[in-house]
Structures are given as C-alpha cells and as structure tokens.
Amino acid sequence: MTAELNARLEPTGERWTLVFIRELRKPPEEVWGALTDPGRLERWAPFTAERDLGTTGDTTLTMIDGDESTPLPATVRRAEPPHLLEYTWGDDLLRWELEPSGAGTLLTLRHTLPGEDGLGPMVASGWHLCLDVMERLLDGEDVRAVRGEEAKEHGWEDLRDRYAKMFAG
Structure with a gap:
C-alpha cells in the first residue's frame, strides 16, 4: 500500500525544489536514525552512505541501480538532531525537516534539483516509494530498498504519471 500524494514543486532561482511531505507514525528521534545511520539508510534510500550523516562534513553517497553504483560527493551542511538534516548530493540539495506530530x-523533504522542472514527477515518485519502504522499516518490517529499474515493479510509472498530472494542474 502506498501513501497519498503530498508534494509540490517550487521555483528556486534557476532551479526547482520538490517539497515532499509525509506523516510518519514514529517520533522524530526514530526517524532521525533512519535518515542518518548508514545501516538503516541502505535499507530504504536510493543510495548508501559511507558514514553516519548525523554530523557535518564531507562524505560520499553512492546511488544504486541494480548492479550499477555511482558514487557522488556529498557534504552534510546542517545536522541538528532530531529536527533538521541538510546535505548536498552531487548537484542536488536535500533538506529533511522533522516536526513532532501527535x-x-x-x-x-525539500529536494532542490538542478535543471528544469520536468524531473519533478520522476524524483517525487522515487522518494514516494523510498519513504513507503522507510515507513515499513520504522514499523519493524524486514524490508529492503526499492531502487532504480526495480521501482517499475512497484508502481513507479503510475506514481510518476500521477505526480506529473498533479504538478501540471
């Protein structure tokens, strides 16, 4: 089961920022661990991390697609547990904000993308699936990340089309 669509695209100068919102059943401290701990990240994220992301400084995030992996330089710019995490990932900027809610x-998630807004629906559908997996992981399920081409087997194309329609309208 997949969560409802809750995202928008905002112009950010010459770039676009995908603003993606998700309600999670666990408190910020638990979500923070899923966002920063390399062992937990590799279970849900589109990349692996060479170190814990809970402290500032340089690192490498390796994008995974089947047997292919692409290491990209990253810099954790802000780490304010358990409420704010901001890092670069190649040319992208990701900012994770966690607020208590019940x-x-x-x-x-504010994901600032290089280039035109046509990437928005693709990136939104990818994060949608990743966060579905993260939510299941936080709930204690034994799950693994859905990445790259494999995402098509989990409804990525339908989600992309739905986000494209939502962003156009």
Missing part, C-alpha cells in the same frame, strides 16, 4: 512525525 505521537509521530511530520517529515518535510
């Missing part, structure tokens, strides 16, 4: 967390 017994859970309101997660807001």
